[in-house]
Amino acid sequence: MNMMAETTTEPKQGQTMSDPAIKMMGKNVTVHYGTKQALFDVNLPIRQNTVTALIGPSGCGKSTFLRCLNRMNDTIDNCRVGGEITLDGQDIYDPSIDVVELRARVGMVFQKPNPFPKSIYENVAYGPRIHGLARNKAELDQIVETSLMKAGLWNEVKDRLNEAGTGLSGGQQQRLCIARAVAVSPEVILMDEPCSALDPIATAKVEELIHELRLNFTIVIVTHSMQQAARVSQRTAMFHLGNLVEENDTDKIFTNPDESRTQDYIMGRFG
Amino acid sequence: MSAAISQVQTVDWHSPAIEARRKSRYAAEARLKAYGLIAIVFALGFLAILIGSLIYSGHKAFVQTVASVEIDLSAAGVDKAKIADANWKGIVKQALLDLGDAKSLPKREQKKYLDIFTDSAAYLVRDAVIADPSRLEGKSTFVIPLSDPFDQLAKGEVSRQTPEAQRRVSDKDIAAFDALVAKGVIAKPFNWGLLFNADSRFPELAGLAGAISGSFWSIVVCFAISFPVGIAAAIYLEEFAPKNRWTDLIEININNLAAVPSVVFGLLGLAVFLGWFGLPRSAPLVGGLVLALMTLPTLIIVTRVSLKAVPGSIREAALGIGASKHEAIFHHILPLAMPTVMTGTIISLARALGETAPLLLIGMNAFMTSAAHGIFDASTALPTQIYIWSDSPERGFVARTSAAILVLLAFLVLMNGIAIFLRQRFERRW
Numbered sequence: 003m004n005m006m007a008e009t010t011t012e013p014k015q016g017q018t019m020s021d022p023a024i025k026m027m028g029k030n031v032t033v034h035y036g037t038k039q040a041l042f043d044v045n046l047p048i049r050q051n052t053v054t055a056l057i058g059p060s061g062c063g064k065s066t067f068l069r070c071l072n073r074m075n076d077t078i079d080n081c082r083v084g085g086e087i088t089l090d091g092q093d094i095y096d097p098s099i100d101v102v103e104l105r106a107r108v109g110m111v112f113q114k115p116n117p118f119p120k121s122i123y124e125n126v127a128y129g130p131r132i133h134g135l136a137r138n139k140a141e142l143d144q145i146v147e148t149s150l151m152k153a154g155l156w157n158e159v160k161d162r163l164n165e166a167g168t169g170l171s172g173g174q175q176q177r178l179c180i181a182r183a184v185a186v187s188p189e190v191i192l193m194d195e196p197c198s199a200l201d202p203i204a205t206a207k208v209e210e211l212i213h214e215l216r217l218n219f220t221i222v223i224v225t226h227s228m229q230q231a232a233r234v235s236q237r238t239a240m241f242h243l244g245n246l247v248e249e250n251d252t253d254k255i256f257t258n259p260d261e262s263r264t265q266d267y268i269m270g271r272f273g
Numbered sequence: 274m275s276a277a278i279s280q281v282q283t284v285d286w287h288s289p290a291i292e293a294r295r296k297s298r299y300a301a302e303a304r305l306k307a308y309g310l311i312a313i314v315f316a317l318g319f320l321a322i323l324i325g326s327l328i329y330s331g332h333k334a335f336v337q338t339v340a341s342v343e344i345d346l347s348a349a350g351v352d353k354a355k356i357a358d359a360n361w362k363g364i365v366k367q368a369l370l371d372l373g374d375a376k377s378l379p380k381r382e383q384k385k386y387l388d389i390f391t392d393s394a395a396y397l398v399r400d401a402v403i404a405d406p407s408r409l410e411g412k413s414t415f416v417i418p419l420s421d422p423f424d425q426l427a428k429g430e431v432s433r434q435t436p437e438a439q440r441r442v443s444d445k446d447i448a449a450f451d452a453l454v455a456k457g458v459i460a461k462p463f464n465w466g467l468l469f470n471a472d473s474r475f476p477e478l479a480g481l482a483g484a485i486s487g488s489f490w491s492i493v494v495c496f497a498i499s500f501p502v503g504i505a506a507a508i509y510l511e512e513f514a515p516k517n518r519w520t521d522l523i524e525i526n527i528n529n530l531a532a533v534p535s536v537v538f539g540l541l542g543l544a545v546f547l548g549w550f551g552l553p554r555s556a557p558l559v560g561g562l563v564l565a566l567m568t569l570p571t572l573i574i575v576t577r578v579s580l581k582a583v584p585g586s587i588r589e590a591a592l593g594i595g596a597s598k599h600e601a602i603f604h605h606i607l608p609l610a611m612p613t614v615m616t617g618t619i620i621s622l623a624r625a626l627g628e629t630a631p632l633l634l635i636g637m638n639a640f641m642t643s644a645a646h647g648i649f650d651a652s653t654a655l656p657t658q659i660y661i662w663s664d665s666p667e668r669g670f671v672a673r674t675s676a677a678i679l680v681l682l683a684f685l686v687l688m689n690g691i692a693i694f695l696r697q698r699f700e701r702r703w
Contacts, residue, residue, distance in 0.1 A: 128604070
């Protein structure tokens with residue numbers, strides 16, 4: 003019940019926070035896969051401590067844009083990114099940028115829960131360990147515990163941290179992945195349809211979690227579910243055929259969008 | 274048009290035509306099953322024939338006819354400081370003559386009688402005493418293998434019904450042998466010499482120690498080279514190399530190399546390792562290098578396939594929290610691919626273990642009467658030993674060839690067993 007009250011007050015808080023600072027900014031972002039262009043001059047700000055939802059029909063480029071934000075597209079052979087994406091004013095595609103550092107600052111949660119086939123503890127501890135965030139075992143234990151708490155998983159797994167992460171249920175696995183992302187203290191967390199493989203109860207838990215995470219992190223979430231976008235986000239960006247149709251406060255997008263295409267998509271007339 | 278779409282076709286699922294069709298579909302399935310079953314029975318049958326014939330012809334080599342002779346060395350006057358220099362031939366000869374009460378025979382017949390025992394009896398006794406000098410103190414019993422013709426006689430390979438002129442043992446010899454049997458000094462214990470003796474011209478003494486040690490060192494060298502090189506090459510090609518014409522060319526060549534006949538690798542080893550580098554002939558080092566070249570392509574292919582089989586989501590998960598490519602590979606992808614890689618490695622090593630042609634070309638069919646103690650000692654290998662023995666005229670080598678094949682097969686089965694165990698034990702499912 004408490005949670006319900008909180009969720010209803012959230013959007014109002016979002017409105018009173020007059021224009022939070024811009025954390026990331028995409029300027030004229032274009033993406034080509036080989037000869038096929040997937041994104042056309044996308045200009046999209048990502049605001050600090052805000053949940054930005056990217057919506058649009060399949061193949062509209064929303065996931066492609068998301069994956070540009072932490073350069074996961076680098077792993078795709080023939081993918082070329084044009085334009086400029088900044089993080090705190092700095093171009094992340096600049097050759098001087100270290101992609102390892104970037105991905106530590108901009109974490110990611112994937113569509114399908116993908117815990118490492120290791121213990122729950124090792125899953126969360128892996129990131130802090132490779133980045134050297136803990137000086138000793140006690141500090142590492144602390145990071146694991148707080149990360150799992152932030153992901154709302156601590157109470158469920160505290161007695162079996164040494165069991166395999168892959169043995170958890172789907173929803174728990176996804177929250178474990180969120181804990182793993184949170185453990186390296188990123189500034190931005192990208193979520194690529196994080197609930198598409200989960201049942202409604204697990205989805206509700208993850209959404210609840212996103213609300214809490216917003217206080218500490220900037221979140222960008224790709225979703226196919228209009229309701230989810232409306233529930234979790236403060237800003238919404240609508241993509242269609244590789245173009246950004248419009249970007250605005252979630253309330254406005256869902257009640258009174260500027261573009262008819264947005265209206266049609268939200269009403270379920272296409273997509 | 275719309276009328277045609279809205280029209281619902283009614284099907285009579287029990288019409289004769291449809292029933293016949295269904296029946297023929299089931300029949301096709303039954304035939305396919307039968308073909309598969311026949312193929313398996315066929316394969317198993319041939320395997321059974323192979324193993325059965327090997328056991329039939331080889332099982333007698335696993336026992337060796339021996340005579341136990343008691344020698345009182347305290348009376349022989351052997352100098353403890355110079356055991357090797359004592360007159361062992363004389364001592365052993367006397368003891369053997371005593372055993373068969375043959376001392377009174379004329380010289381020529383004594384010689385014929387002594388032919389019952391292996392030629393090397395004196396050396397066997399000498400070596401046994403050197404190994405345990407306390408035997409000089411009093412009477413002790415020595416086990417002397419019988420020479421090949423009498424070993425065969427004892428095992429029933431030589432028929433007593435054959436006319437005397439057509440067999441290697443005369444009636445007199447047989448009588449002397451039977452006398453020994455009657456005395457109860459002849460026995461047929463398990464032939465440990467087959468595993469622990471080195472090669473010999475005498476079948477009764479010939480064993481596989483040299484071949485096993487040679488094969489062991491070759492496989493060690495082969496593993497030490499092909500495993501790291503194969504994995505490194507596979508990781509580079511799979512994870513780092515750009516996909517362009519050059520890497521395509523490399524890939525095609527690796528696949529082609531996997532299909533090159535092994536004898537070609539032997540020629541290469543002969544020309545390069547022996548000819549250019551001047552490495553020692555017949556050495557397991559060279560054998561291992563040649564086998565490594567032969568194993569590498571298979572290993573690279575297996576490793577690439579198993580790296581490819583690791584789900585991309587694991588790679589993304591690692592990269593997504595800021596792991597470098599190297600960390601993603603060594604912390605996550607390679608460990609997950611490792612069970613398959615290990616299986617592939619063991620199976621290709623097993624194939625290398627059975628490889629004969631390249632080893633013949635680099636001289637690993639030398640006649641070596643001692644086991645190899647390192648990778649530089651000249652030696653044979655199991656398959657080449659089989660080749661050598663199969664070519665030897667003595668009757669005893671016929672059974673030993675089959676026995677050696679069985680030993681080789683046992684090693685192969687063992688290695689494949691380990692591979693299966695590793696796969697089942699460590700395989701992960703997603």
